[in-house]
Amino acid sequence: MIDGILQGLSTAIMPMNIIMVVVGCFIGTFVGMLPGLGPISAIALMIPISYSLEPSSGLILMAGVYYGAVFGGSTSSILINAPGCSSTVVTAFDGYPMAQKGKAGKALALAAYSSFTGGTLSAVMLLLAAPALASVSLSFQSPDYFALMLLGLSAVAAFAGKGQVIKAWMMTTLGLMLSTVGIDKGAGIERFTYGITDLMDGFSFLMLAMATFALGETLIGILKPESKDPSTQSSSQLDSINNLKITKDEVKELAPVSFRSSILGFFTGILPGAGATIAAFLSYGLERNLAPADKKLEFGQGSKRGLVAPESANNAASSGSFVPLLTLGIPGSGTTAIMLGVLLAYGIQPGPRLFVDRPDIFWSVIISMYFGNFVLIVLNLPMIPYISKLLSVPRTVLLPMILFFSITGVYLVSFNTLDIFIMLIIALGAILLRLANYPLAPLLLGFILGGLMEENLRRALMLSDGGLNFLWERPITLTFTTLAVLVITYPLLKSLSAWITNTRRL
Numbered sequence: 001m002i003d004g005i006l007q008g009l010s011t012a013i014m015p016m017n018i019i020m021v022v023v024g025c026f027i028g029t030f031v032g033m034l035p036g037l038g039p040i041s042a043i044a045l046m047i048p049i050s051y052s053l054e055p056s057s058g059l060i061l062m063a064g065v066y067y068g069a070v071f072g073g074s075t076s077s078i079l080i081n082a083p084g085c086s087s088t089v090v091t092a093f094d095g096y097p098m099a100q101k102g103k104a105g106k107a108l109a110l111a112a113y114s115s116f117t118g119g120t121l122s123a124v125m126l127l128l129a130a131p132a133l134a135s136v137s138l139s140f141q142s143p144d145y146f147a148l149m150l151l152g153l154s155a156v157a158a159f160a161g162k163g164q165v166i167k168a169w170m171m172t173t174l175g176l177m178l179s180t181v182g183i184d185k186g187a188g189i190e191r192f193t194y195g196i197t198d199l200m201d202g203f204s205f206l207m208l209a210m211a212t213f214a215l216g217e218t219l220i221g222i223l224k225p226e227s228k229d230p231s232t233q234s235s236s237q238l239d240s241i242n243n244l245k246i247t248k249d250e251v252k253e254l255a256p257v258s259f260r261s262s263i264l265g266f267f268t269g270i271l272p273g274a275g276a277t278i279a280a281f282l283s284y285g286l287e288r289n290l291a292p293a294d295k296k297l298e299f300g301q302g303s304k305r306g307l308v309a310p311e312s313a314n315n316a317a318s319s320g321s322f323v324p325l326l327t328l329g330i331p332g333s334g335t336t337a338i339m340l341g342v343l344l345a346y347g348i349q350p351g352p353r354l355f356v357d358r359p360d361i362f363w364s365v366i367i368s369m370y371f372g373n374f375v376l377i378v379l380n381l382p383m384i385p386y387i388s389k390l391l392s393v394p395r396t397v398l399l400p401m402i403l404f405f406s407i408t409g410v411y412l413v414s415f416n417t418l419d420i421f422i423m424l425i426i427a428l429g430a431i432l433l434r435l436a437n438y439p440l441a442p443l444l445l446g447f448i449l450g451g452l453m454e455e456n457l458r459r460a461l462m463l464s465d466g467g468l469n470f471l472w473e474r475p476i477t478l479t480f481t482t483l484a485v486l487v488i489t490y491p492l493l494k495s496l497s498a499w500i501t502n503t504r505r506l
Helices: 002-012 015-033 038-050 055-080 087-102 103-141 142-159 165-179 205-223 231-239 248-270 273-292 304-321 321-327 334-345 359-392 395-414 416-435 441-463 475-505
Strands: none
Touching: 002 015, 002 359, 015 055, 038 055, 055 087, 055 103, 055 304, 055 334, 055 359, 087 103, 087 273, 087 304, 087 441, 103 248, 103 304, 103 359, 142 273, 142 441, 142 475, 165 248, 165 441, 205 231, 205 395, 205 416, 205 441, 248 273, 248 304, 273 304, 273 321, 273 441, 304 321, 321 334, 321 359, 334 416, 395 416, 416 441
């Protein structure tokens, strides 16, 4: 193993590969900033270039583009509430409110530092424990995945304000319902398509995310024109752009948050099929539940914890997702599926023997991630004052730009005009839900986990002959199921306790 690491290090520090890290990070960051594109589009653009390179250089380039896109995707989430990719949707929950309060520079700086922390910690953990972690991820079975996702769905209370837990669960149910539209993967029949051929593929996550956040925010901005003088607002925002300083108290408060979220994100990324998006949602929910009562109220209103947690987790998960890809040959997301295709095109078969047969490729890609995080922080921090000037763009220019990127991004995924009309309908529905004070984050979480949850539930039921005993037969499944029950009952027990206390006072 030591020999393999040294061989990978000698490969990673070759001038050509260092250049590939820088180029990949720069291209990934730039593409990640564009709403609706994200890492899949960035990597797809790099495929023709990668074929002309050596396997190690090509994969280092692709890896740099991948985590560069995740790193840069937070920018559009924070500045214009238009997530650059699905894993940065959670970043918008508190990043955008911070920008609205004139703290755009600080929000972008926190996102950069958090991304660096998550990426660096995960790269170190990946370097030290990749072979062992592969066996852990391989031990997970369908019942374990189902229980894990059940735990994720039960944590929707983290996205709900005081007294809104029922509304959050209702939105989660709606997300689960939307995920069932299309072809049933198990039976191969159409569901809820109503004879419309274009609905056979179901709804895309990008369309739903852009409709509920970017497009919905834009339409609300059109319906509610700015009451402030634009010149005054731009001036105040620009004054805060250069304020990138993070105080000692903030470091003391946020360092444990970033550390916890990085570990959670890394181990979530290891699980095949989980990925950075689920890691971001889970870390956000965890930190909201762990936050003190006064800090908990800040979530959704511009909480620094709510920004640091998902940014640390999604970057850590991006590195973690390379464990099942390289050691098992199992892509954990659409992005790593493309990278799997690139590996196979090079004639390289990923699997348990990859780090033995081709240590130069295995370890050089992992070590390049560590270098890439330094490149990303050096590239992004000096650019923050210039990137943040998006806030000074007049609304008459900015809102049409957001509309353009939202609609174009969704259309380029499917080349289907019906998706644009569906997106408009969902955006109008999202506006009504926001006016009725319904949280939209649980809707996205339910949609993300719906398909995976259904697939793993079907497999688990087959293993248990149709019974529910699979929920407690395996220790891992039992642990996740117990935690899910505790998380679901906690808000109810808390409300019951408060009611009993108030009754006694009366």
